[in-house]
Amino acid sequence: MTPREKIIVGLMVLTVGYGAVELLLPRSKAASLPAAAAPAGEPLNVFITKVADAVRAGGPGGDLLLQRAEAPWARNPFLEIRGKAGGAGEEKTAAGRTAAPSPPLLYSGFIEAGGRRIAIINGMEYEPGDRLAAGGFVVKAVRPNQVIVASPQGEVVIPLKETE
Numbered sequence: 001m002t003p004r005e006k007i008i009v010g011l012m013v014l015t016v017g018y019g020a021v022e023l024l025l026p027r028s029k030a031a032s033l034p035a036a037a038a039p040a041g042e043p044l045n046v047f048i049t050k051v052a053d054a055v056r057a058g059g060p061g062g063d064l065l066l067q068r069a070e071a072p073w074a075r076n077p078f079l080e081i082r083g084k085a086g087g088a089g090e091e092k093t094a095a096g097r098t099a100a101p102s103p104p105l106l107y108s109g110f111i112e113a114g115g116r117r118i119a120i121i122n123g124m125e126y127e128p129g130d131r132l133a134a135g136g137f138v139v140k141a142v143r144p145n146q147v148i149v150a151s152p153q154g155e156v157v158i159p160l161k162e163t164e
Contacts, residue, residue, distance in 0.1 A: 104134055107147045107158040117142040121158065 001009075055066060109120030118125050119142040121132060126139045126147075137149040137156065147158045 105132070105137070105149070105156070105158050107160050108162075110142065110144045110160065112144075119147045121147065 105121055107119060107121050108123070111118040111120070111125075116127060118127055119139065120126075121139075122134060124133060126132065126142075128139050128142055130139050131137070132139065132149065135151065137151045139147060140150045140155065141148040145160050149156050149158060
């Protein structure tokens, strides 16, 4: 064995020994965390504490905050406003069915496994007969290039929207 190989083997033995000591010997938790490190959410916790103190103190800001929180919302800030079925975003087809409403329903995928056909509409999987989560539609037929859904206003054809 050459001196170079002996040095490499010696360093490897030292490294494995150090790893074994670190793995097998317990360490104190205080030594593993830096003392000066503050949690990432500290400014948020300070703000929440100040708001909670203002509400508990019963000052004018706290009362206003509680009144605003309890009042009904004028609109849902998380609600996406989309066109309604039967609205201006639909077009009639030759078979008397309406074309897909522009925003609310997006047919983005088709799966055929065994005898089952599954459509992916708005990111959810549906089979014929399933009720859609949005708009009270029921899946009537699933085809590779389109889905036909039924609603109280009639049938709606949703073409496949391929994304790249």
